[in-house]
Structure formats: structure tokens, C-alpha cells
Amino acid sequence: MNNLISHQLVKYLEDRGVEHIFGLCGHTNIAVLTALENSSIKFVNVRHEQISAHMADGYARVKKQTAVLLSHLGPGLTNAATGVANAALDSIPMVVIAGDVPSHYYGKHPHQEVNLHADASQYEIYRPFVKRAWRVDRPDLFPEIMEKAFQLAESGNPGPVLVSVPMDIFSKEVDPALFEKLNHNTKMLNKPSIDEITARKIIETLVNAQNPLLYVGGGILLADAAQELRELVDHLNIPVAHSLMGKGAVSDDHPFTLGMTGFWGTKFINDKCKEADYIFALGTRFAEADSSSWESEYTFNFPPTKLIQIDIDPSEIGRNYPVEIGAVADLKQALTVLNRVAKELVPEGLQNEELKQEIASYREEFKKSNQKFITDNSFPMQPQRILEEVREVLPKDAYITTDVGWNKNGVGQQFPIYEAGSILTPGGFATMGFGAPAALGAKIAQPDKVVVSLVGDGGFGQNPALLATAAEENIPVVWIIMNNYAFGTIAGLQKAHYGTTLGTLFERDGNPYSPDYAAIAKAYGVEGIKIEAAEEFKPALQRAIESNKPVVIDVAMLNNPVPTSGHWNIMDIYSPDKKVHHVSV
Template structure:
């Protein structure tokens, strides 16, 4: 029996358990949209493809499986590119299905085709960042390509893939047996683990080490391995430092949690890593900002510290620091074996003479850090201190609430100063550091977890990238709360530019020489979303509490002083700007 590909595609996605598709219409994909009309799959409509990509990204992070993005050709695909690249650099699984020019018009430069250097090659635009890009040249190959796309997106080091489909293929009929055949294929693969001998070597090495440290990244969250990690931490009695993407893998309340390393880390945390004899790296790339530009005097000193590293991606092992023991494995599988072996070797846990002293050091450090922030947290001035904003957000939110950040103070300050208690409760743009991620990602997260509170901490620059997220929020009634930390600037860059070059040209928002900002509360109301403008510091917390209880989309616009996040770490761009001067950021009023 034959049936239109567009309808068979929808049936395939239903069978695969897809519940939502994010996207925007175009003449190349309306055959698919029409086939979705009577489907149980919900199409989530947007006003810009970048919004759809970031929503799909946030959705996949919470669902822990591949999301689906539907795009038009040409400008639709390029609009979505930033969001898809962001997902790629954070290893988020996503299947992008994009309409393409009709096969019978290859080479004729039909409407909206990108073909300056090759005919029918729009899929090449995504090749640098997706795991694979396919162009479907024959209708009968589409089912097999689609199956491969999902498998590749979700296996190994996960990430986005692209399937570029000429529009005429969506409207062709093929035998239903071609799609039926794909049902027999396994929809999940068994993942590589670690062998007993290697596990014993790792555990014995760490048990014998004098000053070992766990260093965990986002790979632990992606592998859903936080519970296994916490068990091993308690058995080996080792402290835990993390990258920004690894934040939350072990609760910030745990007595052995140090905190975030690198440029936005603190001297205490960086020094603990620098003086370790062994670092046990799990699911981390040892990225530049997290590693203080890999310079040994700041965070990780590979001259005196040996590295054990486990990652699903072999190319990450030894990329930035030489390894003593390197293991390619899925972290959930590997940690399960490591826990079993650790229990066999040390049934009562590893005893360390310095454990009580270490816990006391960590506890004292936390108290001193908080005391150093107290003046900002308790400051009643307006515009508000950013430290007070994030402190009161933490006080109001339940422990399992989902937080999205954008870039700037909201991202770096949250990484440094906002405690997390459960794994996967922060969604932040790591590798690509994409401005504009936070606001739409929150919508995707809320759709994926409708019973959890979702709050987006974003700057005015980040929210201003795509305010049309509010149209989708209003239409679908998605109850996200956006807290716009409004400093009338691209604040982090303004502080950087002011410190090194004495100017803020192009980084602050002004009109007639005075600070300027749109009225985001009024913009929200224009979209049909409630908007509230905070007028005094003492108003913020009760407004936020009320917004969360309201269970509807709400924008809270709160003016904030551009007070930079403390930077005890190092990033060598500072040496490029101001060699030998040890200058970081300054406050921009």
C-alpha cells in the first residue's frame, strides 16, 4: 500500500513517541504541517526559527531525548542555525527536518535556494556543527535516513542532525512497508561501559591518592548519572569541583562540593584543583573559561596533577591535559561499575585522615563567601544589586524548579553564587554562550515538564534578542516567569570594555545621552502576557512569589546595577587587552 510521505513521516514520529514539534511554516514544509493537523503530536508555532531551535534545545535537555525542529529552506534554516549550533556545542540531541528546493529544479536557483557555490546544497550550511547532514535525493531512502538520524542524534556524544527534504518528496507516495521496516530497528542502543580491571585500577588509584578531586561536567547530566556520581563521591570521600555545565550534578549543599572553577570560580576552589595530586574528570571538556585558559598557575596544573578522564567521546580525552588513565564509556554505565568495584574494595568507604578538616574548610569557605556578599544581598538601593536578585530568586523557588539563564551576569553570577540542589535544574548556553537562549529555552523546558516551576533569568540584552517568545507563550499559555535583570546594557561586555579601553561604545543602551531601555512590562502586555515593572528593591520578592503562584506567563522587569561578577580566576583575553595589568571588569553605571 502506498501513502504520502508527509503522512507517513507523522505516523513514524508518533510511533517514536514524539509529543511536540517546534518550528515555523514555509512553502516547503506545509505538507508536513497539514499532515500534523489530526495528529496527537503538538506543533508549537513560533515567530522566529531561532526561538524554535532554542525551545527544542530546552525541551530536549529536560526530556533527555531528541527533540524535533521543523524548518523552511534558506532563511528559515539560517535563522535556526544559531540555536542548532548552540545545541551542538552543548551535546543536545535534536533532529532538524528542513524543507528544501524541489528535486526537479536543482541548478535553476529556485525561490530562496542558497546555491552560490553548489546546486541543492543548503544542507552544507549545517555541516560544520551538526553530527551529520543528509539531503534526501530519493523518496524511498527517506525512512531509512530518518531512522539513522534519530539513532545518531541520541547515541555516543549526542547532538543535532539535519535531514534536508526537497519539498516535492514530502508530497510523493511510497510503499508503507518502507517505514514499517524501521519499526523493527532498536530505538535505543546499549552503551559502552568500563571493564572490571580498569575500574579497579581507577578506584585503587583514587583511594591511594593524597589529595584527589572529582571534576565533573555536563556529560554527567546528559548521561543521567548524577545519582551514581553522588554514591561514588560518598564512598571515595573526595571533594567535587564542577564546570558551569556540570553545576548541580552534586548538590551545592553536599559537604564535599567545592563549586565552579575557572575565570568565574573563586581562589579557594581554583587552588584546591591546582594542588590536587589526581583529578578525576567526568564528562567534561576542560573548556577555556572553566580552566583559566589552561594556564597552570590558576586552576589545573598538569605539571603536578595527574588526570583520570572518562568520556563518551574519545576526542575529548587528553584534548587539553595529558591523561594518566583514559576511558571511553557512557558515564552512567561506568559509574555503576565503579560503584560496585568501590563497594567490593572498600565496603565501609575510603577513610581519609584529612576528611573532617576538608569538610570544615569547605564549610568555612562557604560562610566567608556568603559574608562577603552580604552587603550586596542586603542592599536596598535601586536599581537593585544583582546579588540580591539571585538570592531572592533562590529563596522563592522550590528545589526542583528549572532555571534557564542567558549570557552575562545572569549566567556567570548564577554559576558562582546560585546554589543548585538537584541535577539538571539549570539550563544554560555553555559551549556557544548564545545570547537569546534563555527566554525561549524556558518555554521548551516548561512544555517538557509542565508540573515544575520554570523561571528564566535573562538580561535585557538577551531578552531583547527574541521578545516574540511572548507570542508563543500567550498562544499556548505556557506559564514561564521571565526575570529580566535590566542593566540597560550588554553589561558584562560593557564592564570589560570600560576596564580595558575606557569606553562603552556599542555596549550600553542610550538615548540622548541617557540610559535607555524598552518597557518590557508594556511589551509583554502588548503580546497578551502579564508584565510587571519593579520600582523598588523591596517589591521584587513579593512580585516574584505572586508570579510563581499565578501559574501563567509573566514578565518581571527589574532594573539592576551593572556590578560585575567577581573574577578570582583567569582568562587570558585580559592579557591581550592589558598585558601585565591584571585588569578584569569594572562597574558601569
């Protein structure tokens, strides 16, 4: 029995240090589930595979290790696809192990086979977004494929891979020596750095620049390089702007943190980027919303601004803007060298008191502009007040997950993050439905931290069955449903440009409609709180956190758009030659 692939797979995962597997059963993978029965690995059961994929994604981000997802074939694999694609576009390492049709029935159209264009071709469904998809055709190849899968998921630009395993192969014997041989292979590759000459050239360029600026993305967090980045900022006093995914890389209370750029950035931040003579970009792909659709009048203006760029992925360097100095390197390694060189070339460091005061004044002014919303007692609540009170209640090292809409865009713009990696947001794929299950994965990865999910009613409504897993496993996450009875951001867009809200508002008989999410939570065995007045929200959140139980807080929110002075070209597509953004609905 112990020579079966299923049992040896579990042992292999144990030896790799895997502690949790997320997934859902099916007739193709129960051999693996059986092998997990006496394992140190905990199987986390869900009611829908998309939930398990987002949980695995959140877990990988917080645990800082590759997540493992176990899926059934066909519909199980396609249900998980959205979550796996989200992980792929945010460069999150994940190994997806999926059951497949029996190898001896390829092409006969056995139960749930995908074979319209090729026999046993379900693995091809994932090809557009995973780093690689394997179909295991022989049991003796399986050990080597698993080793390659983890190595590829974790190396270079990280991301998900798929290993599709015919169910009969899980139940076949294989020589344990094939797995034991893998013990001689390193489980962690040494990562590339930059050479002394390049580091010196970059530091000299920054020191001699008139208005240098650091622009950082999620790559800093993936490389676990926030401490090294902070060291460079402290030494050279260079301001830091960031993408949505780079939020928190340098604490929002650091005197040289500017904030998020682009469409949801402020004019002050975008202008600082435009005025820079040199921008040093670290671990960012200059995504469209962060870069104001790459139109030079709004955020980045290359040239005349000159660009220095370091990324682990060579295809990102120069993708959207011309680069003067480009280097392929792991950011933690590269920043270690850059810090050493900076201290050699400028032993006393640099001071920039004038800019520090300018940033402090801007923050004060921005806070003041929001004050009328923060202190507004109206109900439904102002979104700014919700965010302000959440920040007041949460410890600085709490983990926050967002979804899409106000909770993502408003948090990026207005919600201070103090610890690197403590905000989880769906960046590249902007997946509605990510935030609520990702919070479960984050809490499993860091059980001693407070984890709160800020999510819209549209996002939470995607997969409320995640509450079953929360109840079964007693995972004490607090979900704050910012409920505007709509797909609010899209409603504001449609109303502003087309004068209608068809398909974006939730209504019954012409009146606003929402499920009673507090009651739904209670039906799942989770505490549910429905807020009825603005002053109830903050104490309810405090009690929810102190309870150390899973809690859903359903709070009605005004559907006001996130204020923005940035640009996104979709506005010009909707309304050419007009300066129209969103409106309140």
C-alpha cells in the same frame, strides 16, 4: 493519501514517542503541517526560527529525549542555525527536518535556493556544527535516513543532525513497508561501559591519592548519571569541582561540593584543583573559561597533577591535558561499575571530616562576603540580592534557565542548584538569546515544575516575539529581566581595558534607555511587572509563580561585574602585563 511521505513521517515520529515538534511554516513544509493536523504530536508555533531552535534545545535537556525541529528552507534554516549550533556545542540531541527546493528544479535557482557553489546545497550550511547533514534525493531512501538521523543524534556524544527534504518528496508516495521494516530496528543502543581491570585501577588510584578531586562536566547530566556520581562521592568522600555545564551534577548543598572552577570560580575552589595530586574528570571538555585559559598558575596544573578521564567522546580525552588513565564509556554505565568496585575495595568507605569542615567554613565565609550586597536596599538592585531572593522563593526542584552575562556567570558562582539537570545554560556557544525561549521548551517538557528564566535585557531583547508563543500556548514561565540598560559584561570589560563603552550601553540622548519590557509583555497578552523599588521584587516574583501564567518581571539592576579571582587570557590580550578584569559601569 496515507502513503505520502509527509503522512508516513508523522506516523514514524508518533511511533518513536515524539510528543512535540517546534518550528515555523513555509511553503516547503506545509505538507508536513497538514499531516500533523490529526496527530497526537503537538506542533508548537513560533514567530522566529531561532526561538523554535532554543525551545527545542531546552525541551530536549529537560525531557531527556531527542527534540524535533521543523524548518522552512533558506532563511528559515539560517534563522534556526544559531540555536542548532548552540545545541551542538552543548551536545543536545536534535533532529532538524527542513524543507528544501523541489528536486526537479535543482540549479535553476528556484525560490530561495542556496546554489552559489553547488546546486541545492542548503544542507551544507549546517555541516560545520551538526553531526551529519543529509539531503534526501529519493523518496525510498527517506525512511532509512530518518532512522539513521535519530540513532546518530542520540548515540556517542549526542548532538543535532539535519535532514533536508525537497518539498516535492514530502508529497510523493512511498511503500509503507519501507517504514514498517524499521520497526525491527532497536530504538535504543546499549552503551559502552568500562572493564573490571580499569575500574579497579581507577578506584585504587583514587583511594591511595593524597588529595584526589573529582571534576565533572555536563556529560554527567547528559548521561543521567548524577545519582551514580553522588553514590561515589558519598562512599569515598572525594571533593567535587565542576564546570559551568556540570553545575548541579552534585547538589550545591552537598558537603563535598566545591563549586565552579576557572575565571568565575573562587580562589578557594581553583586552589583545591591546583593542589590535587589526582583529578578524575568525568564528562568534561575542560573548556577555556572553566580552565582559566589552560594556564597552570590559576586552576589546573597538569603535571604535576595527574589526570584520569572518562568521556563518551574519545576526541575529548587528552585534548587539553595529558591523561594517565583514559577510558571511552557512557558515564552512567562506568560509574555503576566504579561504585561496585569501590564498595568491594573499601567496604566501609572513606571519611574526610577535616575537608568537610574546611568546605563548610569556606561557604560561610563566601556567603558573608556577599551579605552587604544581598541586604542592600538600593535601586537599581544589586544583582546578588536578585539572585538571593529568587533562590528563596523558588522550590528546590524548579528549573532555571540563564542567558549570558551576570545571570550566567553569577548563577554559576553564587546560585545554589539542588536538583541535577534543573539549570539550563548555554555553555559551549554562550548564545545570547538562549535562556528566554529555552524556558518555554523546559516548561512544555515538565509542565508541573516551576520554570524561571534569568535573563539580561540584552538577551531578552534578542527575541521578544517568544511572548507570542507563550500567550498562544499559555506556557506559564516567569522571565526575570536583570536590566542594566547595557550589554553589561562587555561594557565592564571595555571600560576596564579601553576606557570607553562605545557600542555596549543602551542610551538615548545621552541618557540610559530601555524598552518598557513590562509594557511589551502586556502588548503580547502576557502579564508584565515593572519593579520600582528593591522591596517590590520578592513579593512580585511570589505572585508571578502563584499565578501559573506567563509573567515578565523587568527589574533594574546595577551594572557591577561578577567578582572573580580566576583568569581568562583575553584580559592579557587587552591589557598585557596588567591585572585588569571588569569594572562597574
